[in-house]
Amino acid sequence: MAFILEDEFGDIIAKARRGLGLTVGQVATESGIEAKDISQMENYTKKPSRDEVDKIASTLQLDSNKLNAIATESWSPKATETKYDPSLEVITITAKVGGYPVHAYLLICTKTREAAVIDTAANPQTIIDRIDKININPKLILLTHAHGDHANGLQDLEDALNCPTWIHANEPKPRSQNDLQLLRHGDIISVGNLKIKTLDTPGHTPGGCSFYARSTVIVGDALFAGSVGNASISYEKLLSSVQENLLSLPKHTVLFPGHGPATTVEEEINHNPFF
Ligand SMILES: [Fe+2]
CATH class of the missing domain: 1.10.260.40 (lambda repressor-like DNA-binding domains)
Incomplete structure (x- = not known):
């Protein structure tokens, strides 16, 4: 394997x-x-x-x-075998920053084809090129956190897509073309028929957050399959917010991290050594 x-x-x-x-x-x-x-x-x-x-x-x-x-390298998550809700499509866009892969995501309402772009992967052109190739209508940009590998190039992305950007109120603010829209835990943003809920997952950064729609969560660097992000701000907050706001979701919920493979709540409850 x-x-x-x-x-x-x-x-x-x-x-x-x-x-x-x-x-x-x-x-x-x-x-x-x-x-x-x-x-x-x-x-x-x-x-x-x-x-x-x-x-x-x-x-x-x-x-x-x-x-x-x-x-012993005897576990890796099987999220790709999990079927998520057909009303929603997730496209993972992977780019390299300093030689390391980072994921941005498109969260698409399959009925209306309206979409949220989540993070920039510091490669706005890669995201713009992908959007140009598929039939979707991006309505807004969401940032899981403001680290460079997730938020650099935001202004170029905003220019190309003509979209507003949303970020957690507690997070440092990257440069933006417009006034950034601020989010807090529990806030819901609509994209097509999707309701995207903000979940607090701080600790890696002050206002790190995750975005939850149907049975899918984009988690940024709060959690990786079998691990967590660097707890640069608070280890305690990172572990408690992941436990309370992510691992409490239904077991089949698919978690899409900023780095590495997708996983599920059930896989993480059973295999993540931090919990
Ligand atoms: Fe990060």
Whole structure:
């Protein structure tokens, strides 16, 4: 099986360690594993034994069975086999920023062909080219957060699509052609027959948010399959908002992250070691 996750074992333990405010030395003392071995695991130059996975998981408050499945590359999500609501179409547009893939999304009402563009992938022309090739009518731009790989090129996208942009009220504001429209948790925006609900998922950024329509959520960098985004603002808020606002949704709900493969609520409940 090709290993396709955005985050591997090393990323996950480094994120959990930083999130808890621990040094490598502190994890070593607590877990009984040598610091140099932990550093090598974080840098992917050492594969952990099952015993090491258990000790690290216990120290970092991660689920050891779920963490072990990722360490041994024996799980990846099967979201592509999940059928989502036929009233909605999701198109993933992947571009590269600094060599790393990032996803923007088109959320399309299949009845009216009206669409929301979610994030810029810092490649507005790639998005414009895709829209030109399909029969849709983009009505607005939504930003999950303001990091450059998700929001750069916004002005060019606004120019080309002649659309307003919506972003969470707590998020730093990228340059825009118009006054940005501000969102808060629970706000609903209509696109065709779709009602797109804003869900707070802060912690990676101050006003990071997710967009929920029918059985689909675009989650930005709040959650990756089997992992979470970097908790640059608050690890506690990131984990609690993902738990409360994403993992509480119906199990078949498909989650589309800003990086890596799509997943589902059920896959994440069963396999994400942070929860
Ligand atoms: Fe980000």
